[in-house]
Amino acid sequence: xxTAATDRETPPFAAAARxxxxxxxxxxxxxxxxxxxxxxxxxxxxxxxxxxxxxxxAVALVFLGRFLLALLGRAxxxxxxxxxxxxxxxxxxxxxxxxxxxAVCVAGGLIVALRAALMLVRPRMTAAARAKPALAARWVAxxxxxxxxxxxxxxxxxxxxxxxLLDLATLVxxxxxxGWGLNIVVGLAGLLDLGYVAFYAVGAYSFALLAQYFxxxxxxxxxxxxxxxxxxxxxxxxxxxxLRGDYxxxxxxxxxxxxxxxxxxxxxLTRGPNGISGIPKPSFFGAPFARSPPEGTEAFHQIxxxxxxxxxxxxxxxYVALTLALLANVFILRIRTLPIGRAWEALREDExxxxxxxxxxxSIKLSAFSLGAMFGGIAGxxxxxxQSFISPESFSFIESAIILAIVVLGxxxxxxxxxxxxxxxxGLPEWFRELQDYRMLAFGGLMVMIMVWRPRGLxxxxxxxxxxxxxxxxxx
Amino acid sequence: MLRIDGAHAFYGHIQALRGVSLDVQEGExxxxxxxxGAGKSTLLMTVCGNPRAAAGEILFRGEDITxxxxxxxxxxxxxxxxxxxxxFPRMTVMENLQMGAVAAAEDDARxxxxxxxxxxxxxxxxxxxxxxxxxxxxxxxxxxAIGRAxxxxxxxxxxxxxxxxxxxxxxxxxxxxxxxxxxxxxxxxFLVEQNAYMALRIAHRxxxxxxxxxxxxxxxxxxxxxxxxxxxxxxxxxxKIAAGEGGAP
Ligand SMILES: Nc1ncnc2c1ncn2[C@@H]1O[C@H](COP(=O)(O)OP(=O)(O)OP(=O)(O)O)[C@@H](O)[C@H]1O
Ligand SMILES: [Mg+2]
Numbered sequence: 001x002x003t004a005a006t007d008r009e010t011p012p013f014a015a016a017a018r019x020x021x022x023x024x025x026x027x028x029x030x031x032x033x034x035x036x037x038x039x040x041x042x043x044x045x046x047x048x049x050x051x052x053x054x055x056x057x058a059v060a061l062v063f064l065g066r067f068l069l070a071l072l073g074r075a076x077x078x079x080x081x082x083x084x085x086x087x088x089x090x091x092x093x094x095x096x097x098x099x100x101x102x103a104v105c106v107a108g109g110l111i112v113a114l115r116a117a118l119m120l121v122r123p124r125m126t127a128a129a130r131a132k133p134a135l136a137a138r139w140v141a142x143x144x145x146x147x148x149x150x151x152x153x154x155x156x157x158x159x160x161x162x163x164x165l166l167d168l169a170t171l172v173x174x175x176x177x178x179g180w181g182l183n184i185v186v187g188l189a190g191l192l193d194l195g196y197v198a199f200y201a202v203g204a205y206s207f208a209l210l211a212q213y214f215x216x217x218x219x220x221x222x223x224x225x226x227x228x229x230x231x232x233x234x235x236x237x238x239x240x241x242x243l244r245g246d247y248x249x250x251x252x253x254x255x256x257x258x259x260x261x262x263x264x265x266x267x268x269l270t271r272g273p274n275g276i277s278g279i280p281k282p283s284f285f286g287a288p289f290a291r292s293p294p295e296g297t298e299a300f301h302q303i304x305x306x307x308x309x310x311x312x313x314x315x316x317x318x319y320v321a322l323t324l325a326l327l328a329n330v331f332i333l334r335i336r337t338l339p340i341g342r343a344w345e346a347l348r349e350d351e352x353x354x355x356x357x358x359x360x361x362x363s364i365k366l367s368a369f370s371l372g373a374m375f376g377g378i379a380g381x382x383x384x385x386x387q388s389f390i391s392p393e394s395f396s397f398i399e400s401a402i403i404l405a406i407v408v409l410g411x412x413x414x415x416x417x418x419x420x421x422x423x424x425x426x427g428l429p430e431w432f433r434e435l436q437d438y439r440m441l442a443f444g445g446l447m448v449m450i451m452v453w454r455p456r457g458l459x460x461x462x463x464x465x466x467x468x469x470x471x472x473x474x475x476x
Numbered sequence: 477m478l479r480i481d482g483a484h485a486f487y488g489h490i491q492a493l494r495g496v497s498l499d500v501q502e503g504e505x506x507x508x509x510x511x512x513g514a515g516k517s518t519l520l521m522t523v524c525g526n527p528r529a530a531a532g533e534i535l536f537r538g539e540d541i542t543x544x545x546x547x548x549x550x551x552x553x554x555x556x557x558x559x560x561x562x563x564f565p566r567m568t569v570m571e572n573l574q575m576g577a578v579a580a581a582e583d584d585a586r587x588x589x590x591x592x593x594x595x596x597x598x599x600x601x602x603x604x605x606x607x608x609x610x611x612x613x614x615x616x617x618x619x620x621a622i623g624r625a626x627x628x629x630x631x632x633x634x635x636x637x638x639x640x641x642x643x644x645x646x647x648x649x650x651x652x653x654x655x656x657x658x659x660x661x662x663x664x665x666f667l668v669e670q671n672a673y674m675a676l677r678i679a680h681r682x683x684x685x686x687x688x689x690x691x692x693x694x695x696x697x698x699x700x701x702x703x704x705x706x707x708x709x710x711x712x713x714x715x716k717i718a719a720g721e722g723g724a725p
Contacts, residue, residue, distance in 0.1 A: 339578045346564050346575045353562035355526060358550025358579030358628060 016070035024063035031058045054097050061105055068112045077116050084113030100438060107442075144416055152322055156315045166314050168430050170386055173321040174379050175426045179406040179418035180328050181375025186404065187413035188341065189368035190348025191241070192249040195256025196403055198236070199229040199373040201263060201395035203380025208276040208390055209269070218282035222381050229377020233370035241365045256400050263392040275391025279384050281313055282320055289313035321382050328375055329415060335371075344368050345413075402426075409450050477502045477664050478523070478554075478632055482532035485515075485522045492518040494688040495532065500632070500666050505658050507667045507675040507696065509709055510685035516668040517559045519685070520634045524556050525549050536632070551579050555630035559637050559668075561621040565610025569601055572609050572620055576627030586629070594623040597653050615646035622653065632664045633657070639671040647671060651678050672709035676700040684709075 036055040039046050064087065072080045088109025096102040155161055155169055178200060185193045203225040210216035210224065240251045263270050270276065281289065284300045289312050293299035300316075301308045335341040343364045347354050351361055384390050406425055410417030424446070478500040485493040492515045500506045510516050522529050525546045534542045541549050550556070555576075564572050573594060577587050595602035598619040604612065609620060618638050625633060635654070639647040655678045657663045669675035676682050676696045684692040684705060692705065699705050 342567075342571065342575060343578060345567060349564040349566060350562050352558060353564065354575075355546045356524065356550065356556040356558050356562070357576055357624070358547045360545070360547040 012071070012074045012076070016067055016074060019070045020063045020067035023066040024059050027062035028055070028059045031055050051097075054101065057096065057101050058104075061101070061108060065108045065112060069115070072112070072116055072119065077119050081113050081116035081120070084109045084111075084116060088113060103438070103442070141416060148416070148419060149326065156318060163311060163314055166311075166318050167386075168427060170314075170318045170321050170382075171430070172422055172426045173318070173325050174383050174386070175403065175406060175422045176419055177321070177325045177328055177375055177379040177382070178403045179410065179422050180325070180332055180415065181372045181379065182403050183372075183407050183410075183413065183415070183418055184332065184344070184368050184375070185372035186407050188336070188348065189344040189365060191365060191368065192245065193252045193369075193372070194249045194397075194400055194404065195252035195254070195259075196372070196376055197395045197397070197400040198256045198259040199232060199376030200380040200383070200399065200403075201259050201392075202229045202232050202373075203377030204384040204390050204394070205263060205270065205276075205380075206377065207381040207384045208279050211279050212276055218280060218381070218385050222378065225381035226374045226378045229380070230370040230374035232377075233373025234366060236373075237366045237369040241362060241369065253397070253400075256397060260392050260395050263395070270392075273391060273393070275389055275393075277389040279388045279390065281388070282317060282385055284316060289316065317382075317386055321386075324378060324382065328378075332415065340364070340367060405447065409447070477537060478666065479535040480519070480523070480532070481535070483519070483522055483529045483534060484531040485518055485527050486530055487518075487527065492527075492688055493522060493529075496685070496688070496690055497532075498683050498690060498693070500664060502664055503658070503662050504681060505654070505665045505667060505679045507669055507679035507682045508685055509669055509672040509675060509682060510691075511708075512670075514685045515688040516685055517636050518688075520556060520558075520636050520666070520668055523549075523554065523634060547579065550628070553629075553631035554634060555625035555628050555632070556634040557621045557625040557636065557638065560640065561614075561617045563609040563612075563617050563620050563624065565608065567609055568606050569609060569612070569620055570605045572624050573601075573627050576624035580628040582629070587627075590627050590629060594626055597626075597656065598623055615642050615649070618642065618646075618650055619653070622650070626657075630663070632666065634666050634668075636668045637670055638667070639669060639674060647674055651675075654678060672705070673700070 032055055035058060036051055038049045038051055040049050068080050068083055068087075086109070088106045091102055091105030091109060094105075096105065152169075152173075156166060161169075178196070181199075182193065182196045185191050185196070206225040206228045207216070207218065207221040210221045211218075216224075236252075236255055240248060240255070243251055264272055266272070283289070284303075287293075287298055287300045287303055289300050289310075293302070299308070300306075300312055306312070332341075336345075343354070343359050344367075346357075346359070347361060347364050354361055354364070383394075387394070402425060406418055406421040409425065410419070410421035429442070480496055480498050482495045482497055483493050484491065484495055496515075496519055498506075498508075508516050508519065518527070521527060523534055525541070525544055529542055532542075533540055536549075536552060536554060539552075541552065544552070564575065567575070573591060574587075577590065595605075600616055601619055601623055604616065609617065612620060618640075622633075622635065622638065625635075638650050638654070642650065651674050654665060654667065658665055658678075667675055667679060676699055679696040682694065682696045682699045683690050684699070692699065692702070694702075700710075
């Protein structure tokens with residue numbers, strides 16, 4: 001009661017500023033010695049260097065963040081949203097003395113903006129959900145999906161899209177594809193697979209080996225890579241799918257590692273740790289992206305009468321990945337509404353009930369496992385084409401963990417959630433490359449934050465697959 | 477229609493069924509009553525092949541289904557609404573019902589007619605068709621479990637304690653629906669119940685199970701009037717049968 005009364009008396013800005021000043025004072029006390037004084041070793045021995053600008057910036061950031069959050073608590077939602085975005089955006093361009101502060105500034109701004117956005121969205125969503133559950137789902141998800149697709153399609157022609165960004169975007173799309181594939185297994189069918197990277201590796205190595213030994217092109221190898229991975233899914237699925245939960249997780253983890261170890265040690269076939277290089281890039285329906293194509297073929301830039309540019313190949317690969325991902329998305333959305341997709345979800349919910357309804361759990365699990373594997377294989381094939389070089393190192397357990405993190409963070413079973421999480425987990429760390437050392441720390445911090453605030457993932461909303469009006473389903 | 481002959485079933489070393497024999501004729505409601513842990517649910521599960529009968533045989537419409545895989549048994553026309561309802565909590569009422577129809581390979585028109593039929597039987601489900609299964613009340617969930625079982629168009633419906641945890645008025649609603657299904661559609665029902673009074677009132681015949689074996693059987697009305705049954709399952713229940721000393725049928 002007393003706090004409410006004081007709040008009403010003091011103007012909100014003053015109260016927020018006071019709160020922020022207090023927090024900043026604490027931050028000063030902490031950062032002063034820890035950041036401000038730096039023991040550097042020099043020829044003469046240890047000397048203490050001072051870094052006061054860093055301290056000042058850190059304290060200022062803490063003040064700003066606390067101030068905005070305090071205002072948010074006092075219902076200034078829109079201004080805080082704008083300010084948060086401004087801080088995040090500004091942080092990208094303003095020079096900072098070191099990259100960590102830059103990251104703190106950008107991430108902090110984004111978090112504040114995100115909280116403001118959640119405050120805007122949440123009350124409305126619950127109200128709308130209560131009034132008409134179908135409505136929010138019917139418009140919000142497709143609208144967001146369409147906006148993202150449009151952005152992705154236009155990305156290469158954006159003024160800021162340079163080669164590095166497009167390369168990164170291709171990688172993000174590959175991870176989105178992987179996330180969607182694993183989402184079938186983990187999110188829809190509820191089978192915890194910790195060795196998903198095995199299928200990624202099978203796809204990548206299928207292409208690499210076919211290209212090396214039989215001179216297959218990307219387009220010839222792509223369906224085969226998907227097929228091989230799916231076959232591997234079936235092979236692996238038969239023995240392991242009788243296990244459940246933790247046991248399944250452990251066994252798949254083992255299989256994932258086994259594939260990597262086989263690839264490392266089967267030197268005669270895979271050249272072991274040296275990897276396979278010279279993997280061809282995809283051609284444009286037979287036309288290569290080369291300055292001077294081999295005799296008898298016309299290169300891409302000649303067909304379209306353009307000046308040769310190495311960017312063409314990068315842009316094309318990006319579009320190839322994007323097209324495959326969009327096709328996968330359509331496929332998954334469609335199959336979710338079919339009996340088999342429905343059965344995956346039912347199996348996740350209650351296996352005994354599924355049996356009672358005459359469903360065969362083994363074949364349902366196997367179909368989920370092999371379809372998920374197929375998408376992993378396709379992603380692997382694209383990955384091999386992007387890198388031109390692969391080695392077993394690219395397929396270690398951490399890859400499985402990252403893909404799983406994308407699925408879990410995104411919200412199990414949510415297609416758009418996977419996209420958001422992939423951008424967050426793959427895109428941002430690459431952007432802040434200089435922060436290599438802090439990546440795992442940030443990764444862990446992000447995980448903890450998600451688990452606290454959104455334990456079921458960023459977008460945990462599950463769209464019902466049937467929302468036709470009653471009249472369609474049951475003629476009156 | 478269903479004939480169980482000397483069925484034995486085990487969970488590991490524990491023997492849950494010790495030579496159960498009973499039969500259910502076409503068009504009947506037959507109820508099986510018995511104390512907790514008598515093996516009633518096990519018997520229904522054994523009919524569905526999980527656990528499999530270690531000895532004895534199970535015939536459905538003259539065919540030996542004892543060794544069939546579970547999903548094949550369900551497809552042959554036996555629908556099982558398991559104990560504790562087991563609806564899919566995150567799926568909507570509509571999706572739950574459609575899951576029931578997945579196994580029966582049929583055209584859309586038949587399926588739509590089934591749906592209409594279920595909604596006619598349980599109008600509450602029609603009102604709540606887009607609600608998530610997990611947010612339904614217990615009684616509504618039971619309606620959904622029965623409705624889902626009906627969606628495959630079964631010839632025999634196995635119900636395991638549909639009255640579990642329901643208030644008397646809801647029990648009456650559910651049992652009325654079961655009786656209606658039997659009377660109007662001629663559906664054969666094998667009903668496992670704790671609520672012996674209600675079960676014997678709608679059933680034609682009944683069996684009493686004690687310690688994994690059938691202890692008594694007879695007309696529902698006769699069982700309802702029987703001194704020992706009354707003592708064991710109706711009036712407080714401390715009689716001889718429930719304590720496992722009942723004689724052979
Ligand atoms: N999965 C299982 N594993 C091991 N033992 C089991 C299993 N399921 C049931 N049992 C045992 O089998 C016996 C019969 O159980 P069942 O569930 O068939 O009883 P019930 O008659 O349905 O009882 P209730 O009326 O309480 O549901 C019990 O002793 C029980 O402990
Ligand atoms: Mg039981």
